[in-house]
Amino acid sequence: MVLGSQSAIHNRTKFFNPSENKLKIYSQSKRHINKHMLRVMVIEGNAYWVKDNVFFVAETESGSVLHDTAKQVDTSSMSKADIHKMMFILDKLKESQ
Numbered sequence: 001m002v003l004g005s006q007s008a009i010h011n012r013t014k015f016f017n018p019s020e021n022k023l024k025i026y027s028q029s030k031r032h033i034n035k036h037m038l039r040v041m042v043i044e045g046n047a048y049w050v051k052d053n054v055f056f057v058a059e060t061e062s063g064s065v066l067h068d069t070a071k072q073v074d075t076s077s078m079s080k081a082d083i084h085k086m087m088f089i090l091d092k093l094k095e096s097q
Contacts, residue, residue, distance in 0.1 A: 039093050040065065048073075048089045055090065 003009065040049045047058045047065045058070040075083060 041089055041093055043085075043089065048086075048093070050090070050093055055086070 004012075038049050038051060040047050042048075042060055042063075042065075045060055047060050049056050055073040056070050057073050059066045073086060075086060078086070
């Protein structure tokens with residue numbers, strides 16, 4: 001007696017083995033990228049990145065980051081709108097790590 005196709009049985013039993021329990025596997029290349037490369041986001045002529053848990057900003061010119069203008073982001077004197085912008089940038093920089 002046939003109870004159904006393989007996909008039909010899978011659809012009935014997939015809830016007993018949730019995918020949230022799967023272990024995240026980090027490959028050697030992924031670890032290398034996370035260790036040696038920086039993610040940079042360019043918005044409105046400024047480049048933003050995080051290095052050693054410090055948030056930096058620098059000006060850009062023709063798509064290139066001007067390293068001489070790099071400085072730490074000072075959030076103590078920012079408006080609420082600017083703080084939300086910085087939080088959005090931080091979320092996007094950390095998104096796929």
